[in-house]
Amino acid sequence: MKGFWHDAAEFFPILMNGVALTIIVTIGSLLLSTVLGLIWAMMRVSGIKALSMLSASLINVIRGIPIIVLLFYLYFVMPDLGVTLSALQAAILGLGIAYSAYQAENFRAGIEAIDKGQIEAAQSIGMGWWLTMRRVVLPQAVRIVLPPYGNVMIMMLKDSSQASTITVAELALQGKLIASSTFKNTNVFTLVALMYLTMSIPLILLVRHFEKRAGKR
Amino acid sequence: MIELNDVHKSFGKVEVLKGITASVQKGEVVCIIGPSGSGKSTILRCINGLESYDRGEISVEGLKVDRDAPSIVSIRTQVSMVFQRFNLFPHRTVLENVIEGPLFVKKESRVQALDRGRTLLARVGLAEKADAHPPQLSGGQQQRVAIARALAMQPKAILFDEPTSALDPELVGDVLGVMRKLADEGMTMIVVTHEMGFARDVADRVLFIDGGVIVEQGAAKTLLNQPQHPRTQDFLRRVLHPL
Numbered sequence: 001m002k003g004f005w006h007d008a009a010e011f012f013p014i015l016m017n018g019v020a021l022t023i024i025v026t027i028g029s030l031l032l033s034t035v036l037g038l039i040w041a042m043m044r045v046s047g048i049k050a051l052s053m054l055s056a057s058l059i060n061v062i063r064g065i066p067i068i069v070l071l072f073y074l075y076f077v078m079p080d081l082g083v084t085l086s087a088l089q090a091a092i093l094g095l096g097i098a099y100s101a102y103q104a105e106n107f108r109a110g111i112e113a114i115d116k117g118q119i120e121a122a123q124s125i126g127m128g129w130w131l132t133m134r135r136v137v138l139p140q141a142v143r144i145v146l147p148p149y150g151n152v153m154i155m156m157l158k159d160s161s162q163a164s165t166i167t168v169a170e171l172a173l174q175g176k177l178i179a180s181s182t183f184k185n186t187n188v189f190t191l192v193a194l195m196y197l198t199m200s201i202p203l204i205l206l207v208r209h210f211e212k213r214a215g216k217r
Numbered sequence: 218m219i220e221l222n223d224v225h226k227s228f229g230k231v232e233v234l235k236g237i238t239a240s241v242q243k244g245e246v247v248c249i250i251g252p253s254g255s256g257k258s259t260i261l262r263c264i265n266g267l268e269s270y271d272r273g274e275i276s277v278e279g280l281k282v283d284r285d286a287p288s289i290v291s292i293r294t295q296v297s298m299v300f301q302r303f304n305l306f307p308h309r310t311v312l313e314n315v316i317e318g319p320l321f322v323k324k325e326s327r328v329q330a331l332d333r334g335r336t337l338l339a340r341v342g343l344a345e346k347a348d349a350h351p352p353q354l355s356g357g358q359q360q361r362v363a364i365a366r367a368l369a370m371q372p373k374a375i376l377f378d379e380p381t382s383a384l385d386p387e388l389v390g391d392v393l394g395v396m397r398k399l400a401d402e403g404m405t406m407i408v409v410t411h412e413m414g415f416a417r418d419v420a421d422r423v424l425f426i427d428g429g430v431i432v433e434q435g436a437a438k439t440l441l442n443q444p445q446h447p448r449t450q451d452f453l454r455r456v457l458h459p460l
Contacts, residue, residue: 117302120300125366127318127321136306140306140307140308
């Protein structure tokens with residue numbers, strides 16, 4: 001045990017560099033997946049058949065490809081097509097696209113859960129599609145969508161470790177590098193696991209808060 | 218002011234409106250009565266474009282109702298609707314519900330919209346509930362807010378779709394009272410209702426609809442007291458003397 005704390009003190013600063021990248025990848029891909037997910041969901045509920053079908057197929061294609069393959073594609077294949085991305089860019093883009101499919105389905109479920117009478121009331125006072133979305137549907141859908149959204153945040157935090165496969169030196173890769181040069185596998189990976197857990201706990205509490213609030217109404 | 222000419226409408230294979238021709242003059246109060254499933258609500262929903270219709274023509278102040286045309290916004294701001302289940306926006310306060318249309322659709326100034334919103338809430342007897350949220354109100358209060366929301370658009374006519382059917386019996390009177398006041402002030406109204414007392418006392422005309430056609434129409438008192446058609450007689454007997 002004493003050895004663990006000694007190692008922890010030594011490796012912690014190096015691992016914190018990884019934490020910084022983990023947070024950047026997580027937040028970056030969270031934002032991207034939210035924006036893309038909203039766009040897919042809006043296309044899905046637009047009532048315009050071509051848009052809705054395009055969005056449905058996009059979602060299925062994205063869902064059907066493993067994240068790691070998507071990352072390899074962006075990082076190793078895109079340069080052949082003349083688009084060179086840094087490892088960090090490819091990681092954020094890949095995770096953002098991969099998760100946009102889940103976000104879209106989540107947002108769509110929230111939008112479709114809104115009572116049809118609400119939409120009719122909005123229309124009856126002359127609101128168009130976009131105004132109805134912005135003023136009536138989305139504000140109510142947010143309450144429904146937030147708890148699963150929080151869960152996606154937790155999953156993205158953990159899945160940001162997949163960026164290690166394309167050389168992004170985030171927490172998991174930093175751990176692996178230290179472990180392979182010091183052979184202190186147990187201590188290093190225990191510390192890495194504890195650091196992920198520490199970052200997850202606030203998010204877990206946040207989800208619980210969202211769930212309580214959503215249950216109130 | 219509102220004209221329907223040979224309006225047909227089907228849901229899938231079921232034809233719910235089989236040629237409705239009617240007109241409503243400015244300042245008139247028309248009640249539509251009839252058994253459930255007869256197409257009463259569908260008529261209202263076609264007038265402000267919540268439903269499309271297949272054949273015939275509906276016009277409001279000479280403007281054709283076409284829910285896919287941009288003009289539908291102008292029609293909806295002229296013809297407001299009050300729903301059976303109120304459909305207030307639960308995430309906004311009572312006052313915000315009332316000013317939503319004026320602010321965001323008619324782009325009125327906030328001061329002006331708030332001012333009229335408060336006046337309208339006072340008119341329906343709910344001035345003190347301005348900052349409450351709809352779920353905190355009784356059904357009768359919610360329906361009166363919905364009427365204030367409809368009035369806030371300064372419409373030329375209001376369509377009421379069974380406005381008291383979802384209410385506890387003791388709350389019906391408050392809502393009908395507000396509607397009677399509106400009628401007395403000269404508002405053009407089309408009311409789908411099962412409240413025969415209201416129809417008799419307030420309506421100028423009554424249309425009896427069954428199976429998607431107007432079976433009988435006439436001055437409210439005449440139609441309700443001396444119905445001519447056997448189906449009208451039968452319907453009224455069942456409604457007025459259910460036992």
